[in-house]
Amino acid sequence: MKGIPEDRALMLGQYIVDHGATVRSTAAAFGFSKSLVHKDVTERLSRLSPELWESVHAVLMKNRDERHLRGGEATREKYSRLRDSQM
Template identity: 60%
Template structure:
Protein backbone atom coordinates (compact mmCIF):
# COMPACT_ATOMS: atom_id res chain seq x y z
CA UNK A 1 0.00 0.00 0.00
CA UNK A 2 2.94 2.35 0.59
CA UNK A 3 4.03 2.04 -3.05
CA UNK A 4 0.81 3.56 -4.39
CA UNK A 5 -0.10 6.72 -2.47
CA UNK A 6 -2.72 7.80 -5.05
CA UNK A 7 -4.52 4.45 -4.80
CA UNK A 8 -4.32 4.67 -1.02
CA UNK A 9 -5.81 8.17 -1.16
CA UNK A 10 -8.80 6.91 -3.13
CA UNK A 11 -9.23 3.94 -0.78
CA UNK A 12 -9.10 6.24 2.26
CA UNK A 13 -11.54 8.65 0.63
CA UNK A 14 -14.04 5.88 -0.05
CA UNK A 15 -13.70 4.55 3.50
CA UNK A 16 -14.25 7.98 5.03
CA UNK A 17 -17.31 8.74 2.89
CA UNK A 18 -18.87 5.30 3.42
CA UNK A 19 -18.37 5.17 7.18
CA UNK A 20 -18.18 8.84 8.18
CA UNK A 21 -14.87 8.04 9.85
CA UNK A 22 -12.57 10.66 11.31
CA UNK A 23 -8.97 11.07 10.17
CA UNK A 24 -7.88 9.29 13.36
CA UNK A 25 -10.36 6.46 12.78
CA UNK A 26 -9.18 5.96 9.19
CA UNK A 27 -5.54 6.01 10.32
CA UNK A 28 -6.23 3.30 12.90
CA UNK A 29 -8.17 1.19 10.41
CA UNK A 30 -5.42 1.27 7.78
CA UNK A 31 -2.47 1.23 10.19
CA UNK A 32 -0.97 4.52 8.99
CA UNK A 33 -0.39 7.88 10.65
CA UNK A 34 -2.96 10.66 10.90
CA UNK A 35 -0.57 12.89 8.98
CA UNK A 36 -0.49 10.44 6.08
CA UNK A 37 -4.28 10.19 6.00
CA UNK A 38 -4.60 13.97 6.06
CA UNK A 39 -2.06 14.43 3.27
CA UNK A 40 -3.69 11.71 1.17
CA UNK A 41 -7.23 13.04 1.44
CA UNK A 42 -6.37 16.75 1.26
CA UNK A 43 -3.67 16.80 -1.43
CA UNK A 44 -3.40 13.55 -3.36
CA UNK A 45 -7.13 12.87 -3.51
CA UNK A 46 -7.80 16.37 -4.87
CA UNK A 47 -5.63 15.55 -7.91
CA UNK A 48 -6.74 11.93 -8.26
CA UNK A 49 -10.54 12.18 -7.83
CA UNK A 50 -11.89 15.73 -7.33
CA UNK A 51 -15.49 14.57 -6.88
CA UNK A 52 -14.56 12.10 -4.12
CA UNK A 53 -12.35 14.81 -2.59
CA UNK A 54 -15.37 17.12 -2.24
CA UNK A 55 -17.43 14.40 -0.55
CA UNK A 56 -14.58 13.57 1.86
CA UNK A 57 -14.14 17.27 2.62
CA UNK A 58 -17.83 17.48 3.60
CA UNK A 59 -17.54 14.48 5.93
CA UNK A 60 -14.36 15.82 7.56
CA UNK A 61 -15.91 19.26 7.99
CA UNK A 62 -18.91 17.68 9.73
CA UNK A 63 -16.54 15.68 11.96
CA UNK A 64 -14.66 18.86 12.78
CA UNK A 65 -17.87 20.61 13.82
CA UNK A 66 -18.81 17.67 16.06
CA UNK A 67 -15.43 17.00 17.66
CA UNK A 68 -16.12 19.09 20.76
CA UNK A 69 -19.15 16.90 21.42
CA UNK A 70 -17.13 13.69 21.06
CA UNK A 71 -14.46 15.13 23.35
CA UNK A 72 -17.04 16.01 25.98
CA UNK A 73 -18.56 12.53 25.84
CA UNK A 74 -15.12 10.94 26.17
CA UNK A 75 -14.41 13.06 29.25
CA UNK A 76 -17.78 12.13 30.72
CA UNK A 77 -17.04 8.41 30.19
CA UNK A 78 -13.59 8.79 31.71
CA UNK A 79 -14.88 10.30 34.94
CA UNK A 80 -17.80 7.88 35.12
CA UNK A 81 -15.31 4.99 34.97
CA UNK A 82 -13.18 6.58 37.69
CA UNK A 83 -16.25 7.03 39.91
CA UNK A 84 -17.30 3.43 39.29
CA UNK A 85 -13.84 2.15 40.29
CA UNK A 86 -13.90 4.26 43.44
CA UNK A 87 -17.33 2.93 44.43
CA UNK A 88 -16.26 -0.66 43.87
CA UNK A 89 -13.02 -0.19 45.86
CA UNK A 90 -14.99 1.02 48.92
CA UNK A 91 -17.11 -2.14 49.04
Protein backbone atom coordinates in the same frame (compact mmCIF):
# COMPACT_ATOMS: atom_id res chain seq x y z
CA MET B 1 5.95 4.70 0.81
CA LYS B 2 3.10 2.24 1.23
CA GLY B 3 1.53 1.44 -2.12
CA ILE B 4 0.89 3.67 -5.08
CA PRO B 5 -0.06 7.09 -3.68
CA GLU B 6 -2.86 7.72 -6.18
CA ASP B 7 -4.52 4.35 -5.56
CA ARG B 8 -4.05 4.75 -1.82
CA ALA B 9 -5.66 8.22 -1.84
CA LEU B 10 -8.73 6.89 -3.67
CA MET B 11 -8.99 3.90 -1.31
CA LEU B 12 -8.68 6.07 1.82
CA GLY B 13 -11.15 8.63 0.51
CA GLN B 14 -13.72 5.97 -0.26
CA TYR B 15 -13.26 4.45 3.22
CA ILE B 16 -13.84 7.83 4.89
CA VAL B 17 -17.03 8.43 2.89
CA ASP B 18 -18.38 4.89 3.40
CA HIS B 19 -17.75 4.81 7.16
CA GLY B 20 -17.96 8.50 8.09
CA ALA B 21 -14.52 7.91 9.56
CA THR B 22 -12.08 10.36 11.06
CA VAL B 23 -8.52 10.71 9.81
CA ARG B 24 -7.32 9.02 13.00
CA SER B 25 -9.65 6.03 12.69
CA THR B 26 -8.84 5.65 8.99
CA ALA B 27 -5.12 5.68 9.76
CA ALA B 28 -5.61 3.03 12.43
CA ALA B 29 -7.73 0.85 10.14
CA PHE B 30 -5.09 0.79 7.41
CA GLY B 31 -1.94 1.03 9.53
CA PHE B 32 -0.85 4.37 8.06
CA SER B 33 0.14 7.55 9.85
CA LYS B 34 -2.43 10.31 10.34
CA SER B 35 -0.17 12.65 8.37
CA LEU B 36 -0.13 10.35 5.37
CA VAL B 37 -3.90 9.88 5.41
CA HIS B 38 -4.50 13.61 5.73
CA LYS B 39 -2.11 14.45 2.89
CA ASP B 40 -3.65 11.79 0.65
CA VAL B 41 -7.26 12.83 1.18
CA THR B 42 -6.70 16.58 1.08
CA GLU B 43 -3.98 17.19 -1.49
CA ARG B 44 -3.82 14.15 -3.76
CA LEU B 45 -7.50 13.35 -3.80
CA SER B 46 -8.50 16.86 -4.84
CA ARG B 47 -6.45 16.44 -8.02
CA LEU B 48 -7.45 12.82 -8.72
CA SER B 49 -11.17 12.84 -8.05
CA PRO B 50 -12.81 16.19 -7.27
CA GLU B 51 -16.22 14.53 -6.74
CA LEU B 52 -14.87 12.10 -4.14
CA TRP B 53 -12.86 14.89 -2.56
CA GLU B 54 -16.04 16.93 -2.07
CA SER B 55 -17.63 14.02 -0.22
CA VAL B 56 -14.53 13.42 1.90
CA HIS B 57 -14.28 17.12 2.68
CA ALA B 58 -17.89 17.15 3.90
CA VAL B 59 -17.24 14.19 6.22
CA LEU B 60 -14.03 15.75 7.57
CA MET B 61 -15.78 19.07 8.24
CA LYS B 62 -18.62 17.27 10.01
CA ASN B 63 -16.08 15.42 12.17
CA ARG B 64 -14.27 18.67 12.92
CA ASP B 65 -17.49 20.35 13.98
CA GLU B 66 -18.37 17.46 16.31
CA ARG B 67 -14.98 16.80 17.89
CA HIS B 68 -15.59 18.95 20.96
CA LEU B 69 -18.75 16.94 21.65
CA ARG B 70 -16.89 13.61 21.41
CA GLY B 71 -14.17 14.93 23.72
CA GLY B 72 -16.73 16.07 26.28
CA GLU B 73 -18.49 12.72 26.18
CA ALA B 74 -15.19 10.87 26.66
CA THR B 75 -14.39 13.01 29.70
CA ARG B 76 -17.87 12.44 31.14
CA GLU B 77 -17.47 8.66 30.75
CA LYS B 78 -14.01 8.73 32.31
CA TYR B 79 -15.18 10.44 35.48
CA SER B 80 -18.30 8.32 35.62
CA ARG B 81 -16.14 5.17 35.62
CA LEU B 82 -13.90 6.66 38.29
CA ARG B 83 -16.89 7.57 40.45
CA ASP B 84 -18.41 4.10 40.03
CA SER B 85 -15.16 2.34 40.96
CA GLN B 86 -14.85 4.37 44.19
CA MET B 87 -18.33 3.36 45.41
